[in-house]
Amino acid sequence: MIRIRFHGRSGSSLSARRQGSRADAPHGTGTYYGDAMPGLSGDQIRKRLSNARLYLCTDARRSRGDLAEFADAALRGGVDIIQLRDKSGGEPLEAKEEIAALEVLAAACEKHGALLSVNDRSDIAYAVGADVLHLGQDDLPVPVARELLGDGPVIGRSTHSLDQALAAAKEEGVDYFCVGPCWPTPTKPGRSAPGLELVRAVGTEVPTALPWFAIGGIDLDRLPQVREASASRVVVVRAITEASDPAEAASALRSALTAPRSV
């Protein structure tokens, strides 16, 4: 699986692969990758996004050293999109470490037909040929990221209020958005939780064809409340990263997301 434009092991090829502008060589055309295989086309990414229900953010699991096994298990269990979000160590990952971890996730995505997501950093999304870039309210503006990445990859937005969700649903260049936190969560300390009330409001007051995901404090027990509040897609962290059996945890979430809703 060679979607990574830059490999730590062969860094000398980086400058050769970076000639030309991103917009001139759209994702998936095969023209920009030198001897590497092309990634997914923008249409293929968008089709997978429209079918996605379960989105996982994971750290690089440096202390456990099992990122490859973990990602394989989570995707086997039914995760549709996997994001590297490593904010565990106090300091952000160095770019080289982040790319190395993404390379591991990219191989798992290729094997399971899942989408690879990068958090915050459009430069790294570009470097690894990511399918998805996720941007929060305080991150790089979407038009800048779009200019850097071209039209292929999808871009997602975090939202924490009805106004932000309305804006994200209309913003040029945004392909999906997330709503939350549904509950306060230690995974995002200091972020106050608008709760399921916001999820409910988005379901009724945001006219959008874009896929949107509920996030924050969601686990198997809480999932029925999240669905009842009108979300049909979720993002989770601890519900899978802290599970003793990540494949089983993902599979249970997936089944609960797709089961008919009790009224």
Ligand SMILES: Cc1ncc(COP(=O)(O)OP(=O)(O)O)c(N)n1
């Ligand atoms: C899929 C997804 N949704 C929300 C977030 C949170 O993004 P942000 O608000 O920018 O916070 P950080 O994750 O960057 O700390 C996300 N990363 N992914």
Ligand SMILES: Cc1ncsc1CCOP(=O)(O)O
């Ligand atoms: C990144 C992020 N943004 C809003 S809530 C959250 C973390 C959700 O983590 P968990 O599923 O462990 O509560």
Ligand SMILES: [Mg+2]
């Ligand atoms: Mg962010």
